Every structure is written in structure tokens, then in C-alpha cells.
Amino acid sequence: MSTTSYQIEDGFVSTSAGTSVLKAALAVDVLDESASDTSTASLVHTPLHKLRAGRSELSGRVFPRADRFCSGADAVLHVAGHVSSNVFEYPLLPTADSAQTQETKRNARARVVSLEIRPGAADAVRGALAVGASSAALIPSQTLPMFLPSLFQLAQNAATSAPAVFHVACEAIRRDMAVASSYEPLYALQHSGALLLNSASPQECHDLAVVAHVAAQRLHKLLVHFYDGARVARELAKVETLTEESLETLAAIHSTAPQTGDVVEQVQSVMDELFHVLQRQYRVYEYFGAEDAEYVVVVVGEAAAALKQAAAYEQMLGAKVGVVQVRLLLPWSHKLFALALPASVKRVVALENVAPSALTFQRGLLTQNLQVFFQSTYWQPVVESAPVVVTGVYGGVFRNSTFS
DSSP states (O other): OOEEOEEEETTEEEETTSOEEESOOOSSOEEOTTTTOOTTOOOEEOGGGOOOOOSOTTTTOOOOEEEEEEOHHHHHHHHHHHHOSEEEEOOSSOOOOOHHHHHHHHHOSSEEEEOOOOTTTTHHHHHHHHTTOOEEEEEEGGGHHHHHHHHHHHHHTGGGSOOEEEEEEEOEEOTTSOEEOOOGGGGGGTTSOOEEEEEOSHHHHHHHHHHHHHHHHHHOOOEEEEEETTTTTTOOEEEEEEOHHHHHHHHHHHTTOOOOSOHHHHHHHHHHHTHHHHSOOOOSEEEEEOTTOSEEEEEOSTTHHHHHHHHHHHHHTTOOEEEEEESEEESOOHHHHHHHSOTTOOEEEEEEOSOGGGGSSSOOHHHHHHHHHHTSTTTTTTOSSOOEEEEEEOSOSSSOOEEO
């Protein structure tokens, strides 16, 4: 019997077996009692969505795509600039745009306006929505407190106003003055009524920005699309993007297609329908790992990809582990999460990208949702006892973390 530990150090994780994968951490000890048996090391997707995108107005159309070498922030700007009438940008510091960002702004169909950050800065967005112009705003998470009054009001009036999406780059300043990622400012939106949609990579920034704008049009809800502002927003990668014509066509198709019903299920419906457009299937709760997993990590954010690799490695050793990537943090659906989580789970680790001090006096949003879920009727009739829920943090807001 052996124990494998993971250590995060400057964005990388090393296992005691000598395998290196990107940043990851399983916050529990995994005992590989059958390390020599690799026959069970198969990776399965959540049975939740053996749904395929149904026939729709999108099925009979062709949406050309093109590869771009860009950052997550540029991918978001590319989408927002062609599916909205106005794009309001609120830079934290008056820095010069890169050549690629300048080109993206020049080619945008929308009017791109750069504004100063100050109290009442969101009045420009409210004014544009009041005259029926769909709008997008790009803001850093440090300035979110100045936008809170307007965000609460926009969320309450979303049913009768033009669609709006706020793209939030989440970052924080560490004690050593380095920039790190933190989702802590989003806690203030817990009771606003806004939808919180997360992207974990530059490719997801593009794809889920499309999902956010389409969902905002169809559901008449305020969408807050958030992502890691320290790495994902700046990381350059090859991103398969929709062309300008594809984005404008997509915006026109969905502008007159309202939907009603459960909000989370409608967001999943949008993801299913956009499979034909994006050629990638997304899920609000995506499970990856063993069907009979006993240890499951539930995570929001950029650590999900590395955790999936760690789970694959552990499965090769015979461990019963899995990972649930949460893309829609709020609102929460007990029904869909129950379909994603294996009934065999005994211990759940909720990994949140916040500073440890944020969890001193209150539980994180993810932990709160999980604890309520395991006491709900969606779980209790299936399993007699609820699993142990452990809270962990990642992101290196104060220092590199080690889990073993």
C-alpha cells in the first residue's frame, strides 16, 4: 500500500512516481491498494449528459472558425465586440494595448469605449441598456465593489432590459506584490440574482463568452463571466475562434428566441445547442473519473484541467477518484449535480480559489452549495449517509500550497 502526494510549486505539481503535470492538488491521501491493476483505469464522462444537441435553427447552418494565437482576455474581447452593440472597458491601470488588442478593437462591430474606474462607473452600461442596446463590460475584480449597486439593479431589471454580460478578470495582489488569481470578490454577488459562469482556459474564455452572451439574450438574465485574471487572461495560446461573420450571425439568430423554465437547465440547453457551433460539448457540472469513485474533488476554475490529469494518473494505479468541474457557480442545481456525482462517493473536497482568510468567518460559495446538496432530497434517497465535505483553497494568493 502506498500514498501519493502532490505538491504545488510555481504552477507545477510533481508526484512521488516521477510524473509531472500542470498545477493540481488532490487534497486527500489516496491509498492505492491495487496499484498493479490498471484494468480499471478508464476515464468516463458524467452520465448526466448523454444528451446531444437537438435539432434547432443552428443545425442547418455553417459557422466558420479560425485559429488565433491570443490571450483569454483578447478572446473575450473578440466575442463581445461582435455580439454586442457596446463594449465598455474598465482598465485597472492606464496601460497601452498590445497590437493584437488594438486590431481586435478596430475590427469590432460594437462600439468599444474605455472608461475610468470610479464610483458610478457602471452608469454608462445602464444608460446603454436603457435605450435597448445590448452591452458587455470588461472589468477587473478589484473594482467590483464600485459596480455592486449597479450590478444588483441590473440583475433585478434584466427581464425588461437589453442583454448584458460582465466579463470579470479575477486577480489579487499577494504580499510579495505578485499578481495572483482570486475569486473572493465574487462572493458579494451571492444574493444579486446574477449568473456566475466560469472559464478555466483561454479556449474556454472564447467558448463560454459565446455561451454567456447567447444565454443572456435567451434567458433575460444578467451574466457574470469570470476567469483567472493572473494567468488565463494573459496566457497566450492557440484558440479556435468563431469568425466575425459567424458571431454576428449567431447574435442575430438568438436575438428573438426567449426561453423560460429552470435557469440552470436552460444554460445547459444553450451549451448543448452550441455544440454544433463550437464543436465542443460543455456542461454546467462536468464529471471526469471512475464511475465508482470514492474520493471526488469539486473545483471551480483553472485547476480543473490539472486535477483531471492527476485523477487519470491515480486511476492507472487503481484508485477510485474523480473530479467535478463546476462551470456555473450560481445559481446551483441540485438535480443536475446529483446526476453528475457518483453515488459511491465517501469524501468530497471543495477547492476554491480564494485566500484562506476568506473562509475564516464564512464558508465559500462552493462549500455552501455542497453542504446544502448533501442534505437535500436529491441525495438522501439515494445514499443513506452524506459524505465528508472538506474545504480547500488554491491559487497561491499568499504562498504556494502543498497537499498530501
